[in-house]
Amino acid sequence: MFARSAAADEPIEVIVIEDRAPDDKARDRERALGDAPFVTILHPDEHAATASVADALATSAGVQTKSLGGFGAYQAVSVRGASTGHTVVLVDGVPLARLAAVTTDLGRFAIDSFGEVELYRGSVPVELGGAGVGGAVNLVTRLGRGEHGERVHATMGVGSFGARHARVHYGDDHGRVLSSTTLGYRGATGDYTYFSDNSTPLNKDDDAYVPRENNHFDQLDLASRIGNATAVGGVRVAWKRNGLPGSTSQPAVDANLSTIDVVADGRFDAKLGRTTARQLGYVLVERQLLRDPMGELGLGPQHRGYLTISGGASTTWSRGFGAHRAIAGLELRGDRFRDADRDDARAALVGTRGAGAASLAAELALGDAIAVTPALRVDLARTAPTPMTEGPDAFADQPPRWDTVPSPRLGVRARIVDDVAIKGSAGWYVRLPTLVELFGNRGSIVGSPELRPERGPSADLGVVWAPAKAIGSIDRILVQSALFATRPRDTIALITTAGFAARAENIGATQSYGAELVASARLARTLSISAAYTRLVSEQLVSDPNLDGKTLPRTPGHFLYARADVARRIATRLASAWLDVAAQSESFLDQANFQRLDGRALIGAGVRAEIAGGVAASLAAANVTNLRAADLYGYPMPGRSFFLSLDWSY
16 A cells, blocks of 8 residues: 655555454554654565655654656755755764765665665764764664565555556575565666746746656666675665756756766674674765756766775674663764766866764663663864865865764663653763865855854654553554654755856854654554654844744744554455545745745545555555645645555565
């Protein structure tokens, strides 16, 4: 069965498993109650093989997905109103490179290629690094057989606007060694229609529905991993080629981008008495090729290649002292970025960054009910400049830049009773400027080597209720509620200077605060209901009186995802149906809040039925009311669409 993504309007498959024990309802109950941070675990069997990680995250409380609209488009997430750059993305604990770009495209990761996705809102375990105000997303590969004992799971399907997918996963136990291998493909034509006023809002005569051109994408990914409780390693390779359709006012019909990503890592754990040592090493490679032969993106004809290479190693030591635990870690990392003109019109721009970090943390048990977790991480980074080719400092020698950034944090958890926990956290988080923000590129961005890092506090306080036993005919109950606030300072923004050129500047402070509520329950082992609601207030705190106090661009004040599932066995075969809604209030595209983006409510529905021999069929409808909506960046989204899928498990 399928649900739809709150932001990308793509179908999301959810498989409802019937006839489990009632106390199995909260498959992540212990983590919800026991972890000090607020953490949400997303599982691939709750989402379609076509769904990206960003699509799945959009169904969680506190999360907005910001994309360029349509199938396969660039997608990033904003957590609790923080900028997308303040949410760190990791794959199996390996931080993805952010030397050149402020954030990671989560649209290129299919959730079905992972075992689970961990979303940390606010506070983040110190082992996951110096995370930003927006928390962290950790993509985790599952080793061995599936959750229900299956070794092989395969799925394929087709849908509206040329959408198609195929994926096969194999995982097994080989004695003391576990393995996991996934091969998948996703693609779409993306030629849906959208409303265009032809950039003449006062002239209704030239209004029309026109097809979205150059909106296609194809993506292949392969992941293989092997290991056991002591040592594990693997490699993940992804290739994606997509058109860059541009905006509705300035469409691009021939620009495209190709990306190849490789992530390889190895981990080894050693136990020495009461001390556990974890060693991790990794290599990341990302190669992109941008082609814009007609200069449709506004910078003239381009044929450019980007290459980012990163490598790092870390050691983390943990030792128990009775009911307490101490953690210490060291990390080294190096990044190299190269921007080359494939037509040899200009010399390549090359920049590097070397970084080290030290972290200390403690888990202090105050009696049986209260745990306090203080932590401190200090990062030291050296960024070597690329030659600046634009602006007043063009071609001037730039010394290497050094940044020292501490990230203290404190978490508290009180297990009031077995089913209820109160949790809170506070911390100070930092995002370093990227290489492009500091030193610019070939004319579109002017460098600002004096940029200060974005930094600021974050805090939250809330309660979790997850009863282990059923209450009458209601089981699988989970309720989370939290208040939160963040206040990033020295916010970095790209400010247009002249023509198409922009310059990165520290524009001042912003603040976001609000509340989130997550609730789910199952009635009579048949009807499941879940909802995630967030109330968010955001403000710009800047010196410009025309902007001060205005809402942050692309940040709705209310967003809700709700879903109802019904599952019954008919002649021993499981059949299910669902209905969901993803709604958000109005937002604005600009800092001055002049360009208004209407609120929306997108409705999805679908059915799924087991056939025979482990085969099941699903039919889903997304945006059933055919609402002509735009994404948070103002790009048009698909209208009503359908998707048919077959899946097989063995």
